[in-house]
Amino acid sequence: MKNNEYKHCGLNVALTILSGKWKPMILYYISHTPEMRFTELWRIIPKITKKVLLDQLKQLEADGLILRQEKSGFPPEVSYQISEKGHALSPVLSALEEWANVHVSEKVEQFEQESGTRRWRRNGR
Amino acid sequence: MKNNEYKHCGLNVALTILSGKWKPMILYYISHTPEMRFTELWRIIPKITKKVLLDQLKQLEADGLILRQEKSGFPPEVSYQISEKGHALSPVLSALEEWANVHVSEKVEQFEQESGTRRWRRNGR
DNA sequence: CAGTATCCGACCGGATACTG
DNA sequence: CAGTATCCGGTCGGATACTG
Numbered sequence A, B: 001m002k003n004n005e006y007k008h009c010g011l012n013v014a015l016t017i018l019s020g021k022w023k024p025m026i027l028y029y030i031s032h033t034p035e036m037r038f039t040e041l042w043r044i045i046p047k048i049t050k051k052v053l054l055d056q057l058k059q060l061e062a063d064g065l066i067l068r069q070e071k072s073g074f075p076p077e078v079s080y081q082i083s084e085k086g087h088a089l090s091p092v093l094s095a096l097e098e099w100a101n102v103h104v105s106e107k108v109e110q111f112e113q114e115s116g117t118r119r120w121r122r123n124g125r
Numbered sequence C: 001c002a003g004t005a006t007c008c009g010a011c012c013g014g015a016t017a018c019t020g
Numbered sequence D: 001c002a003g004t005a006t007c008c009g010g011t012c013g014g015a016t017a018c019t020g
Helices: A009-018 A023-031 A038-044 A050-062 A084-103 A105-114 B009-018 B023-031 B038-044 B050-062 B084-103 B105-114
Strands: A066-071 A077-082 B066-071 B077-082
Touching: A009 B009, A009 B023, A009 B084, A009 B105, A023 A038, A023 A050, A023 A066, A023 A077, A023 A084, A023 B009, A038 A050, A038 A077, A050 A066, A084 A105, A084 B009, A084 B084, A105 B009, B023 B038, B023 B050, B023 B066, B023 B077, B023 B084, B038 B050, B038 B077, B050 B066, B084 B105
Parallel strands: none
Antiparallel strands: A066 A077, B066 B077
């Protein structure tokens, strides 16, 4: 094989975008609800801190996977929704999910139990 | 939406397995060659250190995506190949790649230029 | 309600040197 | 050739307190 045939940078980009401890979960909830408010999201995701939730929401928004909508007034009212790009990604994520369930089911079960002690992220932004 | 409907742990597992700065590239090269030797891999991946290459190879092997084969004798001769699981993953990775090229092409181009200064990983193992 | 502002510790990628 | 052994620094996730 010749050197440097690797040009699959898109894969790296996609994985980078998806990297963040809570991003898949955030994406899941946002894509399954027409309008998800910040506090609601914060309530249903166990143990996440507001700062981290904000961080990951900002990244997802910056990458164009979700949309942020702010209604003026007080108290503030912000809701998030899935974008076109984000929506286009979901079948791919389902495929990944499916692959894991078929090929590494032990790890999935194990993961379900730990659930919460898991750490992970990706650097680079 | 009711709470805790999120059960897509497989997605988390899959992303965790794929997380590592060089893993997609390693996977690419290994899956496109019948037998890839350690030093060869080290040569064609720019700038990776042996320690990091070993780390990521060990993780990929532990997760069952690649196989390690060691021939006895001296000097040592080790080669890596893609496994069944790893092979089953490649269409999904192509889909991810495709998504990125269609939906975040700017970032992909940008990434191609930086190429090398990029950092990322995922914790939790 | 939906954020900021700080501070902190863990972990991962990287550099360098050494070895069976 | 294919690894180990150390050490280091940056980054991200997390905790806590404060604010428009």
